[in-house]
Amino acid sequence: MFTGLIEEIGTLRSVRRQGEAMVLTIAADRILEDAKLGDSIAVNGVCLTVIEYDRSLFSVDVMPETYRLTNLSELAPGSPVNLERAMMAGGRFGGHLVQGHVDGVGVIRSRTPEANAVVFAVEPREERLLRTVVPQGSVTLDGISLTVVDVDRAAGKFTVSIIPHTLKETALQFKRAGDSVNIENDILGKYVDHLLSLRDRETDRGSGGLTEAVLRENGFMI
Structure with missing residues (x-):
C-alpha cells in the first residue's frame, strides 16, 4: 500500500x-x-x-x-x-490509499497554465476508466496522488490541477500533450462500482439483489 x-x-x-x-x-x-x-x-x-x-x-x-x-x-x-x-504504518498519511494496481493508461491531451498551477487534461484509453472518476475525488497518475478537478464524460476525459511543488518533485514536469500516464482510480469507488454491478446482475437474474451469498461467492466475505 x-x-x-x-x-x-x-x-x-x-x-x-x-x-x-x-x-x-x-x-x-x-x-x-x-x-x-x-x-x-x-x-x-x-x-x-x-x-x-x-x-x-x-x-x-x-x-x-x-x-x-x-x-x-x-x-x-x-x-x-x-x-x-510502501507506506509505513506509523507514518503520516498525506495522500490517499494507493494500491499500486494500475487500472489502465491515459493520454495527456493538454497542459494549461492557470495562475500558479498547471491543469492537465487526461483521456483514458479505455472509456470504462471514467466510471469511478468523480470531481473532487482522488485519482493517481503515474503514482501521484491528485484531486480530480472536473470530469467531461462526453469528451471522455478528466482534469487535474498540479501545484508547483508537485510538478517540481515528480516526473510529471517532463510530460507533455501526447504522453501517457498510468491511472489508478480511487479504491473506494472501484469497490462500490463493482458491488453495484453485482447487485444489478443478481437483480436481473431474479436472485434478490446483493445478498450475503453473493458477497461470499465473489470473495468479499469468508
Missing part, C-alpha cells in the same frame, strides 16, 4: 526484455536507504518487487499482465520515473 506522495525521481538505467516480460534497473538514492530484497516500490505508480539492489541501483521484474496494462513498456533507458516506498 502507498500514499501517492512521490519520494524521488529515479532514472531508468536499463531494460531487459523477453517478449512481454521485462527487468527494469533503476538508479535511485533516497528510497534505497533501507532497501531489502522483496520490498515493494511503486514505479510510476506500479507496485513492483525488488529482486536486486545496491547503494545506487535496484532491479524489478515486470510480468506480462503489468506490461500490457501500464505504460512501463514505453520506457527507455534515461526515462525519469516516480518512486515511492
Whole structure:
C-alpha cells in the first residue's frame, strides 16, 4: 500500500526484455536507504518487487499482465520515473490509499497554465476508466496522488490541477500533450462500482439483489 506522495525521481538505467516480460534497473538514492530484497516500490505508480539492489541501483521484474496494462513498456533507458516506498504504518498519511494496481493508461491531451498551477487534461484509453472518476475525488497518475478537478464524460476525459511543488518533485514536469500516464482510480469507488454491478446482475437474474451469498461467492466475505 502507498500514499501517492512521490519520494524521488529515479532514472531508468536499463531494460531487459523477453517478449512481454521485462527487468527494469533503476538508479535511485533516497528510497534505497533501507532497501531489502522483496520490498515493494511503486514505479510510476506500479507496485513492483525488488529482486536486486545496491547503494545506487535496484532491479524489478515486470510480468506480462503489468506490461500490457501500464505504460512501463514505453520506457527507455534515461526515462525519469516516480518512486515511492510502501507506506509505513506509523507514518503520516498525506495522500490517499494507493494500491499500486494500475487500472489502465491515459493520454495527456493538454497542459494549461492557470495562475500558479498547471491543469492537465487526461483521456483514458479505455472509456470504462471514467466510471469511478468523480470531481473532487482522488485519482493517481503515474503514482501521484491528485484531486480530480472536473470530469467531461462526453469528451471522455478528466482534469487535474498540479501545484508547483508537485510538478517540481515528480516526473510529471517532463510530460507533455501526447504522453501517457498510468491511472489508478480511487479504491473506494472501484469497490462500490463493482458491488453495484453485482447487485444489478443478481437483480436481473431474479436472485434478490446483493445478498450475503453473493458477497461470499465473489470473495468479499469468508
